[in-house]
Amino acid sequence: MLTYTEPQRTPGPSASPLPRHIAVIMDGNGRWAQQRGLPRLAGHRAGTENIHRVVRATLERGVPYLTIYAFSTENWSRPREEVRGLFGILAEVIHRETSALHKQGVQIRHLGSLEGLPAPLRGSIVEAIELTKANRRLVLAVAFNYGGRREIVAAVQRIVREGLSPEEITEELVSARLSTDGLPDPDLIIRTGGEVRLSNFLIWQAAYSEYYATPTLWPDFGPEDLAEALAAYCQRQRRFGGLAGPPTQPAPLPTA
Ligand code: IPE
Ligand code: IPE
Numbered sequence: 051m052l053t054y055t056e057p058q059r060t061p062g063p064s065a066s067p068l069p070r071h072i073a074v075i076m077d078g079n080g081r082w083a084q085q086r087g088l089p090r091l092a093g094h095r096a097g098t099e100n101i102h103r104v105v106r107a108t109l110e111r112g113v114p115y116l117t118i119y120a121f122s123t124e125n126w127s128r129p130r131e132e133v134r135g136l137f138g139i140l141a142e143v144i145h146r147e148t149s150a151l152h153k154q155g156v157q158i159r160h161l162g163s164l165e166g167l168p169a170p171l172r173g174s175i176v177e178a179i180e181l182t183k184a185n186r187r188l189v190l191a192v193a194f195n196y197g198g199r200r201e202i203v204a205a206v207q208r209i210v211r212e213g214l215s216p217e218e219i220t221e222e223l224v225s226a227r228l229s230t231d232g233l234p235d236p237d238l239i240i241r242t243g244g245e246v247r248l249s250n251f252l253i254w255q256a257a258y259s260e261y262y263a264t265p266t267l268w269p270d271f272g273p274e275d276l277a278e279a280l281a282a283y284c285q286r287q288r289r290f291g292g293l294a295g296p297p298t299q300p301a302p303l304p305t306a
């Protein structure tokens with residue numbers, strides 16, 4: 051049950067401008083279907099169709115990065131028919147939507163692992179990435195077979211294989227070994243479906259993200275809901291550990 055309510059704030063001079071990067075945990079497809087007496091896959095289909103609407107609204111707003119969480123490494127624990135059905139729906143949607151996205155200047159990226167996915171699905175993901183790689187209007191990153199912990203483990207493995215010394219390991223270097231390399235950290239993370247948790251999504255990158263949770267189920271989340279989330283975000287004051295108000299001179303670092 052969602053217990054958090056957005057506090058009423060008066061936007062001041064330090065309120066945030068539009069986010070550069072919005073990340074969405076698209077949750078609630080199963081409940082959407084259940085409420086209608088439909089099979090869960092019908093909810094996944096409706097949810098997948100909804101991506102289109104939200105991408106369009108994001109393009110209209112001029113936000114340059116959108117990440118969507120579509121399938122987690124933990125979602126493999128669902129019944130086999132649901133997992134297979136989801137893979138089929140994703141393959142269909144890539145097939146149907148890629149050329150329209152390409153024409154709109156959308157660059158498609160994949161976050162997560164292609165390992166274990168059926169070969170035709172892997173092929174269509176790779177093709178969509180290749181076709182759209184030069185587009186610059188909007189980067190649409192699809193987290194599919196993605197888990198934040200797995201991503202960090204893979205980054206550590208790469209670093210060890212590269213034989214780097216402890217002194218060379220910085221936050222920037224770790225970020226550059228994640229599948230989000232080149233994307234700014236998400237400014238705003240929206241979760242639909244009423245839960246208030248990350249479920250292993252972008253756990254490194256979300257260090258200073260603003261959260262917005264809504265009980266609206268993903269297939270029903272439309273441009274007005276996005277507008278509401280953005281309005282809430284714009285009233286937040288991001289402090290990144292500092293103090294409110296204009297930036298002050300940082301204190302000197304302690305000397306050893
Ligand atoms: C989100 O919807 C999509 C995936 C996790 C693949 P759910 O399938 O989790 O929907 P609920 O939470 O059961 O309603
Ligand atoms: C999170 O939803 C994953 C995606 C939206 C892809 P889940 O439905 O899997 O999350 P939990 O199990 O409720 O944490």
Ligand code: MG
Nearest residue numbers: 077078079243
């Ligand atoms: Mg769920």
